[in-house]
Amino acid sequence: MALKPINRKADRMVTYLEHQGAVPPAEQMAGPVDPAGANAGVDENAEDVVALGGRLPEIPEIPHIPLGCSLVFAPGWEVDEAGGTAGLCQPVERDLFDCHLACFWPAHVPDQLNHSPDWTGKCAAAQNDWRKLEMIFP
Amino acid sequence: MVQRPRLTRTRLFAGMFLAAGAFVAAGAAAQSDEEGFPIEHETIRARCAACHLPDSEGRMSRISFERKTPEGWQTSLQRMIALNGVTLAPEEAREIVKYLSDRQGLAPEELRPGLFEVEKRMIDHRYLADTDVEFTCIQCHSMGRVITQRRTREEWELLMSTHRGYYPLTDFQAFLRMGPTPDQPGPDGEPPDTRQPMERAVDHLSEVFPLHTPEWAAWSATMRPPRLEGTWVLSGHQPGRGALYGTVTMGGGGERDAFVTRAGYTFPASGETVARRGRGLVYTGYQWRGRSFESDEADGAMREVMVVERDMNEISGRWFRGDYDEIGMDVRLTRLTGSPVVAGVHPRALQLGGGEREVRIFGAGFADGVGPGDVDLGPGLTVNRVVSASSEEIALNVTLAPDAIPGGRDVFVGGASLAGAVVVHDGIDRIQVLPRTGMARVGGIVFPKGYQQFEAVAFDDGPDGRPSSDDDLELGPIEVDWSLEEYAATFDDNDIDFVGSIDRTGLFVPAVDGPNPDRDRNRNNVGDVWVVATLAQDDNGDRPLRARAHLVVTVPLYLLFDAGANVSTGASPDPAASPNGRGSRTPGPNPGMGGSPK
Numbered sequence: 001m002a003l004k005p006i007n008r009k010a011d012r013m014v015t016y017l018e019h020q021g022a023v024p025p026a027e028q029m030a031g032p033v034d035p036a037g038a039n040a041g042v043d044e045n046a047e048d049v050v051a052l053g054g055r056l057p058e059i060p061e062i063p064h065i066p067l068g069c070s071l072v073f074a075p076g077w078e079v080d081e082a083g084g085t086a087g088l089c090q091p092v093e094r095d096l097f098d099c100h101l102a103c104f105w106p107a108h109v110p111d112q113l114n115h116s117p118d119w120t121g122k123c124a125a126a127q128n129d130w131r132k133l134e135m136i137f138p
Numbered sequence: 139m140v141q142r143p144r145l146t147r148t149r150l151f152a153g154m155f156l157a158a159g160a161f162v163a164a165g166a167a168a169q170s171d172e173e174g175f176p177i178e179h180e181t182i183r184a185r186c187a188a189c190h191l192p193d194s195e196g197r198m199s200r201i202s203f204e205r206k207t208p209e210g211w212q213t214s215l216q217r218m219i220a221l222n223g224v225t226l227a228p229e230e231a232r233e234i235v236k237y238l239s240d241r242q243g244l245a246p247e248e249l250r251p252g253l254f255e256v257e258k259r260m261i262d263h264r265y266l267a268d269t270d271v272e273f274t275c276i277q278c279h280s281m282g283r284v285i286t287q288r289r290t291r292e293e294w295e296l297l298m299s300t301h302r303g304y305y306p307l308t309d310f311q312a313f314l315r316m317g318p319t320p321d322q323p324g325p326d327g328e329p330p331d332t333r334q335p336m337e338r339a340v341d342h343l344s345e346v347f348p349l350h351t352p353e354w355a356a357w358s359a360t361m362r363p364p365r366l367e368g369t370w371v372l373s374g375h376q377p378g379r380g381a382l383y384g385t386v387t388m389g390g391g392g393e394r395d396a397f398v399t400r401a402g403y404t405f406p407a408s409g410e411t412v413a414r415r416g417r418g419l420v421y422t423g424y425q426w427r428g429r430s431f432e433s434d435e436a437d438g439a440m441r442e443v444m445v446v447e448r449d450m451n452e453i454s455g456r457w458f459r460g461d462y463d464e465i466g467m468d469v470r471l472t473r474l475t476g477s478p479v480v481a482g483v484h485p486r487a488l489q490l491g492g493g494e495r496e497v498r499i500f501g502a503g504f505a506d507g508v509g510p511g512d513v514d515l516g517p518g519l520t521v522n523r524v525v526s527a528s529s530e531e532i533a534l535n536v537t538l539a540p541d542a543i544p545g546g547r548d549v550f551v552g553g554a555s556l557a558g559a560v561v562v563h564d565g566i567d568r569i570q571v572l573p574r575t576g577m578a579r580v581g582g583i584v585f586p587k588g589y590q591q592f593e594a595v596a597f598d599d600g601p602d603g604r605p606s607s608d609d610d611l612e613l614g615p616i617e618v619d620w621s622l623e624e625y626a627a628t629f630d631d632n633d634i635d636f637v638g639s640i641d642r643t644g645l646f647v648p649a650v651d652g653p654n655p656d657r658d659r660n661r662n663n664v665g666d667v668w669v670v671a672t673l674a675q676d677d678n679g680d681r682p683l684r685a686r687a688h689l690v691v692t693v694p695l696y697l698l699f700d701a702g703a704n705v706s707t708g709a710s711p712d713p714a715a716s717p718n719g720r721g722s723r724t725p726g727p728n729p730g731m732g733g734s735p736k
Contacts, residue, residue, distance in 0.1 A: 078577060078692045085664045085692055086628040091653040092662055092693040106305045107279045109696045114221055114304055116697075127660075130652055131584055 077108045096126040173350070174202030174290075179237045181230050189222070200296065201238070203349055205288040207249065208239040208421045209256050236395075236421060243422030244286060245357035246445065255282025256425075257443045257456040258463035260577065271342045274335040277312040278305075284343065288351065291344035298336045312336075361423035363395055364446050369474040370453065371502040372403050373481035376467035377572070377593040378643045380407035380615050383481045383500030385530065386471055388418075395420040399430060404531075406484035406498060407615075418442060426453060429460075444469070451475070464589055478503035480549055480556035487596070487613035488538050490564045494522060497560070499532045505552055508532055514550040515560055518542025538562065544598060544611060563598035563611050569618065570595050571671050571687035578638065578648040578691045580663045585651050585694035592644035592687060594618040594671040618671040620644050625666035625688060631658070633665025637691040640669060648691050664692050 080087030089095040096109060100120055103111035110116030123129035176196035177183060183192065190198040197203075206214070212235050218224040219231075226234070254261045265272040265281045275284050289297065301308045310316070313336035320330035331338065370386040384403025391397045401414040416430025424446040432438035441463075444455030451473040458466025472479050480501040488495070499513070506529075510521040513532065518539040525533040532551065542562050549559035572593050579588030596616045600609035620640045624633060636657060638648035649663035657663075666688065673683040 079690055082627070083690075084625070084627040084666045085633075085690060086631070086666070088664065088693065090659065090661045090664070092664075093653055096696070102307050103305045104307050104311070105278065106308075107697075111305060113306070127653060 077105050091127065093127045093130040096120070096130070097123075174198075175242050177202060179234065181226075182234055182237065185224060185226065185230075186218075200293065202242075203290045203293045205242040205244060205349060205354065206239070207244060207252075207256055207286045208235050208425060208427060210283075210287055211235045211238045236419070239421040239425070240361075240423070243425070244288065245351070245353035246424055246448065247353045247357075248288065248351065249286060249425070249445070252282045252286035253445065253455075255280060255286055258458055258466070259456065260464060260573070262573075262575065267346060268338075268342045270335065271339045274312045274339050278308070285347065288347050288349050288354070289344070290349045291340065293349070294340045294344045294347075298340060302336075357423070364420050364423060364450055366397055366420070366446065366450065366453075369502065370471040371474055371479040371481050372401060372469060372471055373500070374403070374457075374467045374469035376405070377615075378591045378645055379405050379410075379467075381405070381482055381484065381486075382412075382467065383484075383530075384412075385474070385502050391417060391419070397428075399428065401430065404500070406500065412438075414438070414440070416440075416442065420446060424448070426455065430457070440466070442469075444471070462586070462589060465591065474502050476503070478505065478552045478554040480551050480554045480559060482556065483549055483559045486559065487561050487563055488519070488536075490538060490540060490542060490544070490562065492538070494535055494537050496525060497534045497536045499534065499549065499551060499559075500530065501551065501554065501556075502530050503554075504529050504532055508551070510534075512552055516547030516549070518562060519547065519560070544601070546611070561598075561611050561613060563613055565598065566596040566613065566616070566673065566683065567599040568597050568605050569616065569671055569673050569683050569685045570597065571669060571685045574687050576646070576669065576687060576689045578646050578689065579694050580638075580648045580651045580691060581694050582648075582650045583652055585696065587648050588694070589648070590646045590689060592620070592640070592646065592669050592671070592689075594644065594673070594685065596673075616673065618644075618673045621670045621672065622689075623668040623670050623686070625668050627666045631661075631665065633691070634667050636661075636663040637665045637667055637689075638663070644669075644671075646689060646691075651694050662693060666690055 079085060097120055099105050099109040100116075101112045103113050110119040112119065120126065122132040174195075174197040177192065177198045178196065182198070182201070186198060186201065190201050192198045212231075215224075215226070215231055215234060219226065249256075253259075254263055263281060265285065272281055275281055298313065302313060314334050319332050322330055324330060333341070366388045367390060368388060370388065372382070372384045372386050374382045376382060382403045382405050384401060386399055386401040388397045388399050397418050397420070399414075399416045399418060401416070402411065404411045412432065414430040414432055416428050418426050418428025420426050426442060426444035426446060428442035428444075430440050430442060439460060440457045441460050442455065442457050444453045446453050453471040455469060456466050457469055458464075472481070478501060480499060482500050484498045484500065488497070497515070504527065505512075506527075508524055508527045510523055513521050513524075513534060515521060515534075515536065519542065520537045520539070522535040522537055525535055527533070544563050545561065546558035547560040547562060548555055548557045572595055573590075576590040576592060577588070578590040579586075581587035593615050594617075596613040597605070598611040598613060599605050600607060600611050602609055620642060622634050622637075622640055627633075636649055636654060638646060640646045646669065651662065653660035654663055668686040669689045670684060670686045675682055
């Protein structure tokens, strides 16, 4: 990510590093050109801010899951709203009873209201008895 | 012959009962202002009329006002059996699905955008016609379920009501707006859209997916029993195993639109050969649904979902396993009409440098006594001699000129050709991992694993020497070293230690389901990782080429809507390794498929 210094200290750092050859000159860095043409100048009005982002690098688009045959929610069944698993309700067994009783993920968890009223009948607590759950084919 | 609807108007009397949380969709008569399809099938009239009352035109409530794929009708039938006390013998169910799919199916043009749904493809589908409506629908299921249906407006409304009745939380999940009614103009300056999401969905879906369309009118006028008997040239690709070539022979299956098949094909990369026999049924004049097996019904069972092109000379689609539909192959069948057909060449990518090499051409109908002069591989490629030849494979000794221009070559054999069958290149410049985003599911103890097969594809940067430009040459799948790397989504969660492993073919095998006491807060073995492909370069000192893809290893599915699935919870997708684990079931009536081979 290209950063454009806007205070004196940061500018001095860039000038020093350019001299050392550690970073390319500012005009070769991605980002808007300083309107004042002040590659070598110092902004006298600079506030105590280290840098502002120039043009942001192109961020890869977040993976679009459902990928055709699943879903997305916030958090979702397969992925959270960021497209990963960090925000999922975990472990999933904690959430199974609620999902079942409230028919919350009807395409993923058997629904208690209609198709599978007794799905969790053998489980006092899904987190402990999850092995007693059975695969459901509606 | 398809019965054309008549222009009549009938009274609206569609019933919906919401009582104590239980919903019963009991239509009573045909809908108003829309023309439905008369139902002439005796079994449907006999078994369904108690709730779906027919009107004087022979139209039955709800049923007459929808069009669907065979899978769509099958799902409806399964729900009627599961929740509404309908009893049907398997053969009756098959008859009903066949009748409704033929009389009230989708035209080929209508089905094509939703093919991924019936072909069970894990693709990155986006519905761009209305992203708000897409958001409403994909909260719980794929958009593919939606775009493979056609309904009257009232039917779309009743569908929403059915959802709300069966699954009351859909109101909060998707159907009703959470938050205040918008009162400010949108970014486009238009007045705010105050409709509820489900109202917007009905408006949109009834406009773009109506019951009657020009496509269906045209297709239903010309639809006829397909004539598929004969020999077909098979070409395909299975991720992880590479290209495949062979033939499929089709014969009559003893009933209308039914066929029996015998297939033989080779994976040139490994030399493995496979023989299959199967049975298929064609719905709506073009939708092939079949099953095939390698020896008996328990061995290598695959489902076949394909589209017969209008000229009945091409068939294409996907063959996949019923239990693990993520494992399958893309296939294309070309009718053998007497002229030879070139299906493909192995190896397809030929690198400049080196001496003579062997190239094999696959296809069918090759004439006896093929000589070097009968084969034209294009500029820079000289056929020295024919090493061996049969009607389906020609092995050649070939010399590639050192100054050959990199690029694709069309291949000619006799009177047949295949565009871009060979590609000449001067070295691999980059590799790519496909799919770029994958998903697997933990499983193996109670619920089945969900696998993900990755594949590395090589590229030459082409004449301009720049990567990812239009002139790049795709060189096809290559063997690489596979590994996993941490995907830094959450600090210190070390997903890589728990999610599973990837084998040398690029198949990711997830870890087991259930809470893991070794993880923070008993997390499941879910997580995000990079799947990394590494290609060691030659001895020229270049750094290895690397590419990676994002893999989400996530929670299981706790139900399958697939009546024919026979799911194992074993650790391997190989049925021989774990034919029936807990959670498996005997395949039930599966009217959408062709049944077992006889």
